Amino acid sequence: MRWLLCASAVLLSSGAWADAPRVATDIAPVHALVSIVMDGVGSPDLTIPPGATPHSYAMRPSEARALAGADLVVWVGPALTPWLNEPIETLAGGAVHLTLQDSAGTEVLENRSGVAFEAHEHAHDAHDMDGHDDHADHDDHADHAAD
Template identity: 55%
Template sequence: MKHIFAALCLLAAPAAAQNAPHVVTDIAPIHALVTQLMEGVGEPSQIIPTGSSPHSYAMRPSEARALRDADLVVWVGPSLTHWLEEPLDTLSGDAARLTLMDDDRAVKLPMREATELGEEHDHGHDGHDHEGEVDPHGWLAPSNAVLWASVISKTLADVDPANAEIYEVNSKRFAEEVGALEQEITAKLAPYHDASFIVLHDAFHYFEATFGVEADAFIVAGDGSTPGPAQIKALRDHLAEDPATCAFTAPQENDSLLRTVIEGQGTRIAVLDPMGDGTTPYATLIRQFADDMVACFSQE
């Protein structure tokens, strides 16, 4: 009887799920976005596990196999995961590929230099020159997420025409949800446009630019390069004269360097998660990010 029941369940399974394309994504927020677009069809794979740095990661055999079997690869691009470019060419050269930050219509912000964030913090980061480089953390701009969702859904439809209508419906629903979210967060953050804060890793620029808040300083550059002792001292001196209200880190980061920089200054530390766990819907991720920021600013 159990065997008959199992057979009936298999026959009843949606054809879309059985024939879903093999889609591979790089990081958690892109996995979550593609998951929403594929709802009712299937679920993508994620190469870089939640909690691992996208700037450097050694793939496991199972992740290499996922790339080898991919029909479509969706990734931010080499500006975030430069090490992934060669495996993509080698393992999934025949798959369709979307490099999200290469889209000319996307909002693209330059990598910020230390000189832009605090007058005395002017020595660069271990000699790294970021002039002309694009900040790769573009998913934190809701307008980029909506654009990418549209592009991804159309590419999914090309790869999997049988489910084109599902992808289109999911993309439209996503755009409506994120549009309403952007208005909601704009109102929440309006009272805090002059709030003073620093960030451990300069990964939040797109969110800041979208909603009219901007960090006074960062410690670790957008590409993950860390400052030397002279830069740390310069930043500490700067903040001693003009302390920040909040200092933001992320759950994926070790905040010991941040604590060193703000030691004795009365600055509140708060955690903002720009990545999620790969299943958190995009709107939920960005809403929580904004709420955690407001919670720090609004403390008496």
């Protein structure tokens, strides 16, 4: 959320740009968020089209031009698009770079029970059936509809 407020301040500050700022984003979800922030001001360019793999995408010349003409580049960071780091530095060296994920990596959050999401297993097909033999209390089973 902090980056969204920073981006809003940069994009909407009256003295920063006389016209709408030229903004380039890396992937579609970031593009959608920046589009919301820029609503009524302008629209960002998307560097990696939907459906393309962000890990090894090769930019088209039009996408490289959009990056080169950007005043602001908003991207996830080198963890998702490592190949984009060099083009951002060379093509958009004079632009403000807003990296959404720091180089420290992804933080694993815990769910409400204190279990890390990565370690939590869902066993929906093999759930415990102990104590579930008595169906007399279940009115919603189709085979008991004749009662």
